[in-house]
Amino acid sequence: MDRMFATKSKVSKVKFCRSEPLEESDRISSLPDAAIHNIFSFLFSNDVVKTSMLAKRWRYLWASAPDIFLDDEAIPTSDRESGFVRFVDGLHRHHKAPEIKRYYLRLQQPNNSTFAESWVQFALARCVKRLFVNVVSHVPFRMPSCNSVRRMKLKLRGGDLVLPAAGGFTMLxxxxxxxxxxxxxxxxxxxxxxxxxxxxxxxxxxxxxxxxxxxxxxxxxxxxxxxxxxxxxxxxxxxxxxxxxxxxxxxxxxxxxxxxxxxxxxxxxxxxxxxxxxxxxxxxxxxxxxxxxxxxxxxxxxxxxxxxxxxxxxxxxxxxxxxxxxxxxxxxxxxxxxx
Amino acid sequence: MSTESKEILVGESSQAKPEKKTIVLMASDGDEFVVDVDDITNQSEMIRNLISDMGGTDGLQVPLLNVTAPVLAKLLELFNVSNKNDDDEEVTQKVKELMEAELNMMIDVLGAANYIEATSFFDLSCKVLADKFKGMSVEEVREFLNIECDFTEEELQQIHAENAWAFD
Structure with a gap:
């Protein structure tokens, strides 16, 4: 029986009869969904949606990912405005996760900022826990009360911020x-x-x-x-x-x-x-x-x-x-x- | 018993009796790994909870049914790097090197880290992997991860049409 010491200072060498995994085999597809979702959590949502084309195992994985990362500078679309808006609307329409863990929205094109409120509403309807909004805007941004958000970061250059007069943020x-x-x-x-x-x-x-x-x-x-x-x-x-x-x-x-x-x-x-x-x-x-x-x-x-x-x-x-x-x-x- | 020659006590296997408490992790193929309790609980939430549920570490053997010996050995080796360094730079570098050299091993290690709830190491590995295929095309990701496309050409076209908003 092999014994091994793993201590702070050293791991002693053990000889393994190593059953070499086939180099060509696909290991990532056998990870549980939650683990793949965690990998997704480090990607912008366009890269995540793309994985639907990889193979059947991946067909709908993106749609239940609990993290959404949207950035009109980082996500390449046919054009930064209408193409990006179409992307976000499509993503929201097809996204199936009942709860969103993190919703990150960065809009640097002022014309996109008119959508910021309704997009944040989408996240709130999905009980978002962490909300990050960074918007360059020429219209006011009205942040509604909510009972799900634990962490919230708002950065709004240009437009006014309107915070809820009553209600507030019970879990924040x-x-x-x-x-x-x-x-x-x-x-x-x-x-x-x-x-x-x-x-x-x-x-x-x-x-x-x-x-x-x-x-x-x-x-x-x-x-x-x-x-x-x-x-x-x-x-x-x-x-x-x-x-x-x-x-x-x-x-x-x-x-x-x-x-x-x-x-x-x-x-x-x-x-x-x-x-x-x-x-x-x-x-x-x-x-x-x-x-x-x-x-x-x-x-x-x-x-x-x-x-x-x-x-x-x-x-x-x-x-x-x-x-x-x-x-x-x-x-x-x-x-x-x-x- | 004399405790002067710690080095030897730690290094010599069978009659070694280090001052530090240890537990045994059993890989899926039955191989046993003796690990320092502080080192492993520093990383693994599952084992931390297990020890607290069992009320101690005496004679504790933890079977890890999903983790083979080579993967567990690699994971423990990387934990050592992580435990020895205050920041994540060194261990991130090691994970990257592993990904470049043996992608499958790297993904198995990532899966094992997820299984034993080594959250920060798992997150770090996920980030290394995600950074690698950030911005890659579907074909490039498939090739990089050895994923076999089991869609027919028709199905691919259908997905593309369904998700036209994403692929325009």
Whole structure:
């Protein structure tokens, strides 16, 4: 009986009476459907549909594949617009999987973006779990409420994003919004009714977002970057561990307000202006604070001084300031850091 | 018992008694492979669950009915590469080399990884294979994977017509 040791360091050699598989035989066709579907999950859908021509075993395999990858730049069609639209419509019409695991839609031709909503509706009707939409658009994109999506990434260049006013996303755990514009001067209220299970939330490069209130019990990570119209930020969450705010409060407005309640915050990044009306609860678990302040006005030095009080328990503080010399001259801005 | 000469303990087969816990994997042809518990549970969810269901590893023998000895040996060899490296670069390279040299063995290894639920290694292998036939024509894929076309010319035309939206 052959014995073999497979350890971290070595596999001892064993002599096998190897029954050489016939080199010409087809092994892949004997894999279970789920394994072939997993191979499909690394291909764009046009390559997947093509496999229907391989042999009888493959005839309908593509139609039950749980992943759909559509990209009007990567999928060659007779022309990027009507040919691509025909492809996607045909794919949806013939696709038989009752549930879609991942639906990836990237549309770089603005004319295709008019279809984005109805195509996403198709995915939602199939209880999609992971939804990725990346669209260059000249029309608004209305994202409906849904109860199946766990992970959602929306990137919309051009058109407005309209999020559902009520309902929300009951199963959503991971939400990333980028390069989008919210219609009107919007206030986004992401609370435990809207996204009760949300754990990670990021907003990047957005305009039209005036107010953001985030209050989700399971939220661990929140990242806000270049939300240029932001004026109100109210964050509250017992499980928040990382919070990052960058380049959002760039204009000095008297109405600006920031309120943070995150008792278990561990990593805090603030690369932004310190606004007059800034308040936070105690950061008892703070380990790392990364702060870059730009000090333009005399009052800013007062604000900075108050701001640093919140960071007093940080074990590791990275601090960069512009106009640092002003502060040194006028005030002793830095408090004592205990740790 | 002295534990000074670990190298020998690990390398010498029968009376070896390494400090680390081991279990036995049995290939379909009856060959036995003694594997380090940490190494194998690091990869295989099925074996991880099995050990937790059995409440321990003592004398555990796992028959792998779908996996022949050469395939299991290759799979364990690749697991070692994977366990030794923090990133996937090295093991991806090895899987690629295997695909180029012995495609059938590579696909059997991929199937075995699926069978024992070695998810991350399985995904990595699927990606290597998918990357290879990305953008290939139907004929090229058939040739590459040794798939015999069992459609008649008529059937092929029919599929083509049905899926004209995809093949225009």
């Amino acid at each position: 755990k991971y939400l990333a919004l980028s390069e989008f514009r919210l219609a009107g001067n919007s206030v986004l209220d992401v609370n435990s009714d809207y996204c009760p299970l949300l754990r990670s939330f990021s907003l990047k490069n957005c305009s039209g977002l005036i107010g953001l209130r985030v209050d989700c019990p399971d939220l661990e990570d929140l990242c806000i970057r270049q939300c240029l119209d932001l004026d109100h930020l109210i964050v509250s969450g017992a499980n928040i561990q990382t919070l990052s705010v960058e380049k959002s409060f760039t204009d000095r407005r008297p109405t600006s307000l920031v309120k943070i309640t995150a008792p278990n915050l561990q990593t805090f990044t603030w690369l932004d202006r310190i606004i007059d009306n800034f308040s936070a609860g105690e950061f008892r678990s703070l380990r790392v604070a990364h702060v870059y302040l730009e000090i333009y006005y005399y009052e800013d030095t007062n604000n900075a001084q108050r701001f640093f009080q919140y960071l007093a328990s940080a074990e590791n503080l990275q601090l960069q300031m512009r106009c640092f010399w002003v502060c040194l001259k006028s005030y002793s801005v830095l408090p004592c850091f205990s740790s």
